[in-house]
Amino acid sequence: MDNEAQGELDRRSKRELEEGIQRDFKRKMSYGDYLRLDTLLSAQQPLSDPPQHDELLFIIQHQTSELWLKLLIHELRSARSLLRDDELAPALKRLARVKHIQHTLTDQWSVLATLTPSEYAEIRPFLAASSGFQSAQYREVEFLLGNKNADMVAVFAHDEGARTALDALLHEPSLYDEFLAYLSRRGYAVPPALLDRDWTQPYRLDDGLVDVFAGVYARPSEHWGVYETCEELVDLEDNFQQWRFRHLQVVQRTIGQKTGTGGSTGVDFLRRALDLTFFPELYEVRTRIGG
Numbered sequence: 425m426d427n428e429a430q431g432e433l434d435r436r437s438k439r440e441l442e443e444g445i446q447r448d449f450k451r452k453m454s455y456g457d458y459l460r461l462d463t464l465l466s467a468q469q470p471l472s473d474p475p476q477h478d479e480l481l482f483i484i485q486h487q488t489s490e491l492w493l494k495l496l497i498h499e500l501r502s503a504r505s506l507l508r509d510d511e512l513a514p515a516l517k518r519l520a521r522v523k524h525i526q527h528t529l530t531d532q533w534s535v536l537a538t539l540t541p542s543e544y545a546e547i548r549p550f551l552a553a554s555s556g557f558q559s560a561q562y563r564e565v566e567f568l569l570g571n572k573n574a575d576m577v578a579v580f581a582h583d584e585g586a587r588t589a590l591d592a593l594l595h596e597p598s599l600y601d602e603f604l605a606y607l608s609r610r611g612y613a614v615p616p617a618l619l620d621r622d623w624t625q626p627y628r629l630d631d632g633l634v635d636v637f638a639g640v641y642a643r644p645s646e647h648w649g650v651y652e653t654c655e656e657l658v659d660l661e662d663n664f665q666q667w668r669f670r671h672l673q674v675v676q677r678t679i680g681q682k683t684g685t686g687g688s689t690g691v692d693f694l695r696r697a698l699d700l701t702f703f704p705e706l707y708e709v710r711t712r713i714g715g
């Protein structure tokens with residue numbers, strides 16, 4: 425083999441590091457420093473005894489979900505505040521990202537679905553009374569989207585930070601409330617009762633608002649930005665329901681009809697969440713379209 429051929433083989437088996445590549449991080453911030461990986465990667469503390477191989481999967485599935493929920497909250501808060509400032513296009517940009525995060529959250533169920541009922545049964549006793557029902561960030565997302573339920577706040581009495589954050593959101597307008605206020609400022613005939621209501625109460629369908637949306641959907645080209653936002657919101661609700669449904673399927677295949685560690689009936693309780701709707705008028709208007 426000639427030298428050139430030898431060199432080509434070398435290049436294919438090992439990549440030489442370039443001169444300029446940084447190697448000394450004694451006095452410089454490294455990748456791990458910036459991302460606080462020491463903290464992040466020391467937060468997986470399995471409890472099973474004897475150690476169960478699959479507990480790390482269970483922990484990481486939840487921790488990654490909580491990280492994505494953190495970003496969802498960040499984006500939803502920003503979208504809500506942009507709407508408040510009449511910045512519709514930037515708000516829509518935020519919602520586009522929200523939808524991708526939701527897809528990631530839903531797709532990652534397939535990883536946990538590899539956990540068999542027998543494997544999960546080895547971990548479950550160590551979970552005690554803890555449950556995803558106690559996810560503060562999940563409730564924050566629900567509140568931001570408008571699924572207000574004051575009873576949820578008491579679940580966080582043990583965690584002052586979480587309780588305060590959730591209680592604040594309970595008292596604030598949701599993303600949908602801000603959209604309705606935006607519509608009103610733009611001259612749409614949003615019923616006044618929707619613009620000045622008790623934000624802590626669950627949102628209830630309003631026929632007058634269905635009329636407003638019926639006008640938008642009858643002539644999309646005359647209401648393009650609003651029409652587009654309506655459809656983005658429907659995508660968000662659709663995605664949220666897909667997550668709920670995948671959760672339900674994974675719960676069904678791992679614990680069947682068992683009651684939950686959080687104290688609920690389990691699958692039956694979770695199935696009732698599929699009846700919840702964030703934006704009822706945007707679904708109701710569909711029955712009316714096209715006569």
Ligand code: HEM
Pocket residue numbers: 485486489490536539544554555556557558559562671674675678679683684685686687688689690691693694697
């Ligand atoms: C083997 C996997 C899982 C099982 C068997 C399971 C089971 C359950 C059950 C039975 C409930 C009802 C509350 C209770 O009584 O405990 C519940 C609620 C919940 N779980 Fe899971 N879960 C699993 C994985 C996850 C994951 C990965 C997440 C992601 C963060 C999650 C988030 C939630 C949330 C947010 C609720 C509250 C839902 C609601 O209020 O409608 N769960 N889970």
Ligand SMILES: N[C@@H](CC(=O)c1ccccc1NC=O)C(=O)O
Pocket residue numbers: 486548551554555556557679683684685686
């Ligand atoms: N509720 C689940 C337990 C559970 O899944 C869980 C427990 C601790 C931390 C997160 C959990 N995930 C979702 O509910 C069960 O009843 O098996």
